[in-house]
Amino acid sequence: MTAVQTRSGPLDEAELAGLDAYWRASNYLAVGQIYLMTNPLLREPLAAEQVKPRLLGHWGTTPGLNFCYTHLNRIIRQREQKMIFLCGPGHGGPAVVAQSYLEGTYSELMPHIGRDEAGLAALFRQFSFPGGIPSHAAPEVPGSIHEGGELGYVLSHAHGAAFDNPDLVVAAVVGDGEAETGPLATGWHGNKFLNPATDGVVLPILHLNGYKIDNPAILARIPDHELVALLNGYGWHAHLVAGDDPATMHQLMAATLDAVFDEIATIRHDARNGAGIERPAWPMIVLRTPKGWTGPVEVDGKQVEGSYRAHQVPIPNARTDEKHRQQLEEWLLSYRPEELFDGEGRLRRAIAELAPRGQIRMSASPHANGGLLLRELRLPDFRDHALPVPSPATTTAESTRVLGGWLRDVIAANPDNFRLFGPDETASNRLSAVYETTDKDWQAALYPSDDRLGPNGRVVEVLSEHQCQGFLEGYLLTGRHGLFDCYEAFIHIVDSMFNQHAKWLKTTLSIPWRQPVSSLNYLLSSHVWRQDHNGFSHQDPGFIDHVMNKKAEVTRVYLPPDANTLLSTMDHCLRSRHYVNVVVAGKQPQLQYLTMEQAIAHCTRGVGIWDWASNDDGDPDVVLACAGDVPTLETLAAAALLREHLPRLAVRVINVVDLMRLQDEREHPHGMSETEFDALFTPDKPIIFAYHGYPTLIHRLTYRRSNHANLHVRGYKENGTTTTPFDMVMLNDLDRYHLVIDVIDRVPSLRSRCAGLRQRMADARLAARAYTREHGLDDPAISEWTWPYGETR
Amino acid sequence: MTAVQTRSGPLDEAELAGLDAYWRASNYLAVGQIYLMTNPLLREPLAAEQVKPRLLGHWGTTPGLNFCYTHLNRIIRQREQKMIFLCGPGHGGPAVVAQSYLEGTYSELMPHIGRDEAGLAALFRQFSFPGGIPSHAAPEVPGSIHEGGELGYVLSHAHGAAFDNPDLVVAAVVGDGEAETGPLATGWHGNKFLNPATDGVVLPILHLNGYKIDNPAILARIPDHELVALLNGYGWHAHLVAGDDPATMHQLMAATLDAVFDEIATIRHDARNGAGIERPAWPMIVLRTPKGWTGPVEVDGKQVEGSYRAHQVPIPNARTDEKHRQQLEEWLLSYRPEELFDGEGRLRRAIAELAPRGQIRMSASPHANGGLLLRELRLPDFRDHALPVPSPATTTAESTRVLGGWLRDVIAANPDNFRLFGPDETASNRLSAVYETTDKDWQAALYPSDDRLGPNGRVVEVLSEHQCQGFLEGYLLTGRHGLFDCYEAFIHIVDSMFNQHAKWLKTTLSIPWRQPVSSLNYLLSSHVWRQDHNGFSHQDPGFIDHVMNKKAEVTRVYLPPDANTLLSTMDHCLRSRHYVNVVVAGKQPQLQYLTMEQAIAHCTRGVGIWDWASNDDGDPDVVLACAGDVPTLETLAAAALLREHLPRLAVRVINVVDLMRLQDEREHPHGMSETEFDALFTPDKPIIFAYHGYPTLIHRLTYRRSNHANLHVRGYKENGTTTTPFDMVMLNDLDRYHLVIDVIDRVPSLRSRCAGLRQRMADARLAARAYTREHGLDDPAISEWTWPYGETR
Ligand SMILES: Cc1ncc(C[n+]2csc(CCOP(=O)(O)OP(=O)(O)O)c2C)c(N)n1
Ligand SMILES: Cc1ncc(C[n+]2csc(CCOP(=O)(O)OP(=O)(O)O)c2C)c(N)n1
Ligand SMILES: [Mg+2]
Numbered sequence A, B: 001m002t003a004v005q006t007r008s009g010p011l012d013e014a015e016l017a018g019l020d021a022y023w024r025a026s027n028y029l030a031v032g033q034i035y036l037m038t039n040p041l042l043r044e045p046l047a048a049e050q051v052k053p054r055l056l057g058h059w060g061t062t063p064g065l066n067f068c069y070t071h072l073n074r075i076i077r078q079r080e081q082k083m084i085f086l087c088g089p090g091h092g093g094p095a096v097v098a099q100s101y102l103e104g105t106y107s108e109l110m111p112h113i114g115r116d117e118a119g120l121a122a123l124f125r126q127f128s129f130p131g132g133i134p135s136h137a138a139p140e141v142p143g144s145i146h147e148g149g150e151l152g153y154v155l156s157h158a159h160g161a162a163f164d165n166p167d168l169v170v171a172a173v174v175g176d177g178e179a180e181t182g183p184l185a186t187g188w189h190g191n192k193f194l195n196p197a198t199d200g201v202v203l204p205i206l207h208l209n210g211y212k213i214d215n216p217a218i219l220a221r222i223p224d225h226e227l228v229a230l231l232n233g234y235g236w237h238a239h240l241v242a243g244d245d246p247a248t249m250h251q252l253m254a255a256t257l258d259a260v261f262d263e264i265a266t267i268r269h270d271a272r273n274g275a276g277i278e279r280p281a282w283p284m285i286v287l288r289t290p291k292g293w294t295g296p297v298e299v300d301g302k303q304v305e306g307s308y309r310a311h312q313v314p315i316p317n318a319r320t321d322e323k324h325r326q327q328l329e330e331w332l333l334s335y336r337p338e339e340l341f342d343g344e345g346r347l348r349r350a351i352a353e354l355a356p357r358g359q360i361r362m363s364a365s366p367h368a369n370g371g372l373l374l375r376e377l378r379l380p381d382f383r384d385h386a387l388p389v390p391s392p393a394t395t396t397a398e399s400t401r402v403l404g405g406w407l408r409d410v411i412a413a414n415p416d417n418f419r420l421f422g423p424d425e426t427a428s429n430r431l432s433a434v435y436e437t438t439d440k441d442w443q444a445a446l447y448p449s450d451d452r453l454g455p456n457g458r459v460v461e462v463l464s465e466h467q468c469q470g471f472l473e474g475y476l477l478t479g480r481h482g483l484f485d486c487y488e489a490f491i492h493i494v495d496s497m498f499n500q501h502a503k504w505l506k507t508t509l510s511i512p513w514r515q516p517v518s519s520l521n522y523l524l525s526s527h528v529w530r531q532d533h534n535g536f537s538h539q540d541p542g543f544i545d546h547v548m549n550k551k552a553e554v555t556r557v558y559l560p561p562d563a564n565t566l567l568s569t570m571d572h573c574l575r576s577r578h579y580v581n582v583v584v585a586g587k588q589p590q591l592q593y594l595t596m597e598q599a600i601a602h603c604t605r606g607v608g609i610w611d612w613a614s615n616d617d618g619d620p621d622v623v624l625a626c627a628g629d630v631p632t633l634e635t636l637a638a639a640a641l642l643r644e645h646l647p648r649l650a651v652r653v654i655n656v657v658d659l660m661r662l663q664d665e666r667e668h669p670h671g672m673s674e675t676e677f678d679a680l681f682t683p684d685k686p687i688i689f690a691y692h693g694y695p696t697l698i699h700r701l702t703y704r705r706s707n708h709a710n711l712h713v714r715g716y717k718e719n720g721t722t723t724t725p726f727d728m729v730m731l732n733d734l735d736r737y738h739l740v741i742d743v744i745d746r747v748p749s750l751r752s753r754c755a756g757l758r759q760r761m762a763d764a765r766l767a768a769r770a771y772t773r774e775h776g777l778d779d780p781a782i783s784e785w786t787w788p789y790g791e792t793r
């Protein structure tokens, strides 16, 4: 068992042989997964039909991942270190599956994949196979919280996982290609937010295997002095481990990891023993090895090991081409399976014992199945923060500021279990009350003049929506709670990260051993209608549309129109599990509609008739529906105009908080039945719907409703600039005057009869616009409008 | 005119005084824009009503931007250097507007903003004012190609602008907050793609003003040695300019810029005189100055200059609060406007003469109005690349590979005017024929084993969708052409960048002096249906939905089903102007349907009946519509099944290439009239529509059509994993058998009569699935299916 010689280093002969055997076993299992249908131990010569007909998987990254994992296991055992493993190049699924199989976790969770020859065959066959498991470090892989299909987020996830987990080390392998992505490139700065006393440790391992799919990687092709400068500049202390001779590399890696974990211990010790908290230069590793290390050196005369050609399946025709098959067989046998597995296909005892035991196995860590660790949030009663609303739509408040007061108390009540993330916008979004109880997390230099900045802050502000999202995802997937507040327009920056997280949630729903995690909550403020000052680039309500494409089981969208509905909604979201909740709410002073009691009832229904604003007595001529704070304002103002000018017109005003209610109950669990929808919106009367975002979404949600042909939606039609709030709604025909015009145009009995009123409304629009051009702000008669009719109807 | 003393440095007294005056003038104009309605020269004491009622704008970044711009002007004059200015913190609109006014460009293009007192008043008033101009470096600003509203893209844009512009210097100010974003953090690596001989120069100026909106910036709070290491590690040679005393800073900046441009000259000279091309360490500047420099030091007892409080409007109540107003007045007067403007409000001659002249003014550079420089692409005849299609749906080809051959010739014919951008996926997307004529651009280390990598490559591959998009935008906005090929799922990474570009295009349509630029073309391959190997994380067709939210004037979406339609479509896209064209096309071997002649006709119509696949004789019982290559395959297979089993059923098969055709002509310029739509899709027959993406989009496009209630759409419903191609379509009920079932369920005459066939179809699905579970691939009877009926009907 000792082809490997002892080069100088910390490992004695037996340790070296053991590590190498473990590594060979994992590589063998990886190649087996990529290639084999059966004959897992190669007891008989490899036959064509034993090779999978479709070869799908990524070899190149795999041996390096296995190398890291194997060596981390040694540290885990020696130091009893809690650790999880995040695999940046998540296409290295064969590696992480192999590792969790070697640790026994796989068979414990999936008993049909036993620890014997039949189990090995099943393990191999299922990989990237119809009805089997995906090719990536997907949710199906025990120990994974990072599928790594879309590259770039591993450091953000790692830091999120480390927050408030003082005993945890999060090992994060970064692909050298992955390192070219924007999110990863800023991900290194996560260390500016990690408190050595109260947070865990992130250990990045930059995997310089030199290549991506078809190109060299930038970081592998800059001189060492640039690379080291870059990583030091990012604030890390880089240790280089480079080479390709296994024995030498085992000694090097072991020595380096010993040094790295000593450094970590020193930093932690100092920070936790009052040496004062100063941002340390955390250690990290640069691992430079050939891509596809230990795989075929050449195939068909072309270099494979150490080149981009090792990325996927290095021997492509192993089923059909005899020579290829022979090469595959030699490759597999080079790992000496007979030394690794016994006659029954069981991993030999001596090797199996090198794995950590129990929960300390990275594949069995509860941190990687965060639902297991989930503690209920302690939620202070949001009713205590109720805004008094003496009469509907007569007083104003900044709704998010009211929410801020409650969030302050949430933070105070959950000092190690809840965080607020924002891209430098938390104060701008009017949540600054949170700073009455906590700081902004900051581990970089502090100046005496700094406000509410410090190493123990519960608010994480970094000007990277990617980092905010990635931190929060890592935090949630390891069993904690949080909220991401962001300008509505720029949340599109994380569209694709949202996709991946929603897919993760959907998939885990049907994995029995995965426990539900806390929901990912977005508060989108500074929204499209009130980015009048920043202009067109800041005006985009399309994230809601984007979210709607994901599975109904995991997505929720709320548009609370005022402070009390916002409080009630957010309480609901923070209690929920395993959703993505999108809450859109304004930060500007705005009219307040509902008392807390009314708000709770309204939010519980998700949609409701506002009686005081309606005068329909059960038989409306027209329905004015609205969703979103600004559309609600314009709808009410329109309702008042109608009551003034057309007192006999029966108007029903409906407000929608929970957008999903509009759907059919077969489409979404929150959906309304036909009957309920028809009762509310009528089967046949015109509906003028004032909506916060792009109008097509309302059609999309309701196109199957019987009254759909009568539905007329106003919303954002991508007209915007720097102007006044009312000019913004006018630019998009969402203003009160235009809504009245819409009513006149849609209610048959009004059409010709109301030409005069229609014209006055058009004139009012012109006058309103002219006012802005002259005075630079909205006519106070508009901006200071309040509901004139009290609660009577 | 010399309050400023001559500190040691390259500037003599007059030069120093001149620079300082110019800088003061620009700062004065910036403050004036933020605050003043009138009284632009403060000839009378500032009165309340002369202050804008809504104060909207960003001061903090402005003096630093003005400082850079002013000093760059000195270099431009001295060296007759062609340069453009990209303002990363684009919220510094007041600075760039002021600069283009000082250079005269503003008044040349907008004659109502003259160079006199009235012009000044108009300039001030219009800023962030209803009916005026936006607060950012928006398209409305002469000289801007980068609005910078959404932070993070300035270095990507800058490199894109520099490609193939050997005489140009692109100065790019990077906000220290902006530098925290992912795209910016990887943007520094743009230097790995810039050829010193044939490309221009990017000069980054990292603007360390210390703060963002409400927080310090990370890069301003790490020690200098880390910062310098970081920037050197990124491959730049950093020059530090730090301080706050204007005179000292002028000397320092001038001396530094002299050194920087000498370095640039040496690098260029060496590279262009055969010294061999090695990646140089390009110079860059770190400018450390107080945020809000020269503005109010304190307001209401709180520090403003040098703090985050300087970010927006430092004196908030200048209109209503007398003390504030006085402070504003003092601030404005501190720039000594009487020294800057003459009695008529004209910039004094001595100062005006410090601006460069004519096209060398950064605000007047044609490079910043790229349409002016646009040269037609030389497009080789795509018909020469026609794929022979002897009979429909009987032969296969990889459509994108065929396109690759044509793109190769496009690249060869346009060696300095067209580039292909991809995130390490160009070969994976089967476009490798381009490497027969060119390399992949690579300025980092080269190894002897490298394939098609080199400093003159026309293909830019970097594993960052943000960089690909940003490079391409910069390239297009400076008047060139290009194509971005990407996996369909991961194009969501640039959703928000697409938003910003689409907004830019829309806005420029109504700016008379902006010339149209070339379209931004996406080729999305490795699409949802054929990411069967990578699995769920790689399956997302939602970018089309995202694009649909932007203005119809600037968006186009094409789904060519085969090679010849793809060629014809792409030729059309590359000829077009000022659009975003999204083309989705598969890379896997797929059936080929149309001869080139048919393809051209089909693409010209954008939608059409496929006669050979139909048997309806003008009166169909059912319409089978399809859009996208895989849905087209399944639709044809369903049509064949119907012809076999229900030969008397009259079926019409319609294929849609141009998705916008489905819309109403009032919604989109490509939209069909009612009559045309009804003629094609019938006013009353069931339509079974097999669509590439999320089904709701087809409803969204057609919900106003008279036959909408009969429209039944199949598409991707977010079910996916690693499996076979046919299992993927079955998972989403888009398969041929399910389409037949849909026909049976929707055509009233079939419902009960065809229960047997319906059941056989359901059984066929089960059998197909079982086959995959056993063999790991699709039943050849399915995967090798071809159209059995030739061209007869
Ligand atoms: C954001 C993103 N863009 C593109 C891809 C397609 N892709 C899959 S693997 C890969 C190369 C990864 O290279 P590297 O990070 O070096 O991983 P390794 O060499 O370890 O396989 C690419 C470009 C992706 N997965 N994610
Ligand atoms: C991607 C993105 N996220 C958030 C914002 C909101 N925002 C506007 S300005 C700003 C701070 C910018 O700081 P910095 O780059 O340092 O600019 P400067 O200090 O020069 O104003 C932020 C966070 C934005 N514009 N873009
Ligand atoms: Mg790599």
Ligand SMILES: [Mg+2]
Binding pocket: B175, B176, B177, B207, B208, B209, B210, B211, B212, B217, B291
């Ligand atoms: Mg700043």
